[in-house]
Amino acid sequence: MGIESPLFQLFGQSPIQPLTKHMHLTLDCVSVLPAFFAAAQSGDWKKATQVRSEIEQHKRDADVLKKDIRTHMPNRLLMPVARSDLLELLIAQSRLAGSAKRISGLVLGREMHIPDSIYPLSNDFLAMGIQAAEQATVAIDELDNLLETGFSGKELKTVEALLAKLDDLEEQSDQLQISLRRSLKGLEANLNPVDVMFMYQVITGIGQLADFAQRVGHRLQILMAR
Template identity: 40%
Template sequence: MVTSNPFSAIFGRSPFQPLLEHIVKVDDCAEQLLPFFETTLAGDWTQAGIHRENITRLEHEADDLKTELRLNLPNTMFLPVSRSDLLDLISAQDKIANKARDISGIMMGRKMQVPDALAPSMRDYLRTSVACVNQAREALEELKGLLESGFGRAVSDVIDNLVRELHHLEHQVDSQQVAVRRRLFELEATLPPVDVMFLYRVIDGIADLSDRAERVGDRLQVMTAK
């Protein structure tokens, strides 16, 4: 296929395809939190354990991809973005999978069941946070298209729009976090204090998940602005 992209000759050796493969793995890892959470609500710890194993496996696979990319990224290559930006991006992506693993680890380790009165808002909160990761993946897919089109202005605009939507979702997560924490505060007197402490850790972890997805979007904006 003939293309006007000046980087097409070296695209086969470019790190952008591995970066995309990595964010797909990271996104799959975060997505597993949704069925994992549902099985914890149902008290089905056997099935929750299966989802937890999937999360751990996907996190390890993402980690392997990260290591492979770092080891094989040349010190000198005529790319439209800097090597340090690429390394920052892979690190930001990897932290999303790490956080998904941590959230499931806390809940699985304690066999934590979210109180019924808190469950609906927690479910929506988690879904929005995972949607942030989905949006980061979509933005990176568009970046690959941006490179293939030679940094066309229209595609740059698409990236900006996707990242703006990511920021909107992250702000929604922030608002949901406030509401969930407020509701948990109202329930504290009816719950064991240790359970309350770990519930707050999970709530904060879900917020961290969206924060890390937002950082991926920020890195993509920086890369396409240069």
Template identity: 30%
Template sequence: MLTIARLFGKSPFSPLQSHMKKVGSCIKKLTEIFQEIENQNFEKIEALVAELSKLEHEADLTKNDIRNHLPRSLFLPIDRGQFLEILSIQDGIADKAEEIGNLLLLCPRNSLKVFTPTFQEFFKKNLETFWDTRQIIKEFDELLESSFGGAEAAKVKAMVDQTAYKEYQAEVLKTA
């Protein structure tokens, strides 16, 4: 007979947070790549893109491990499909970071010059949106402890609203 604890299973949020931390490492590395483009340090860029690819692979391994070990119990604190969707979105962020790095290596060096102020603002706003999203993922444990209600839920909802607005601002900059 299953014990109550086994019936409910362990929280899946810790592995999700671990994966998001690895995605964050990819974003940090991409930020370093853009800084080196500003410095016109092309040898360093190649090394950073290689490091980014390794970090993205580590994130993929974590993602696969989560998918392979996610319990199918009846009582996950979140719908399994929604959980896997969050994981896929996180994975997509790491994938896009790697793709951007690889595409930058394909560009002729003379085309990699200082970025326009609009692009820099766009990139910065996207970074802010990512780091806010990462913070929301970090809050999942507290949200679970509060049974997805009360002050913690209100706090996370406000964070989500703020992040959604930053995403909107980034979209506006993209079309500017």
């Protein structure tokens, strides 16, 4: 049996395969955020620390794969997509993992407790961001099929519908963010001002989950349009 090159081991038949794997590792970072927030809200900082360690490990795995993709992706691809476009897609995916790490770091570093009256709304807001990340992952999973069909036909329409839904989720996330900020504003007089400042940062970070997921979708649209 011949020895496979590192390039073949990484990419197999297509450079899309490691990109898809990277997106799933990114989603792993985001998917454990509800468990992290539940532990933080209950004051179980040992559990919160453990869950954040999971986020950090998923991000490390994603970063290792990202480096391998950048290192081994050939300058010329025998595919109807540009190398630069695939690398831009990789960057967009990475931002999701980074956002999950930053959010959890802010909450853990401050041992932050979200006011009970707005915690259900914050959970809905977080769930919307995670749903957007999941939707982006479903769309990325279709990329191989898109290539096989030459970015046309039924598969193209399927992905376009997925991305339209992703845009809807991002808009819903924006509306929830507005509602959550308004609710927090009404509580500011009774809260520590420094805590309030960091809560707004966490709200911004959660909102970026849907924003970054949408950016993944936009990068996929660029691939489809070339």
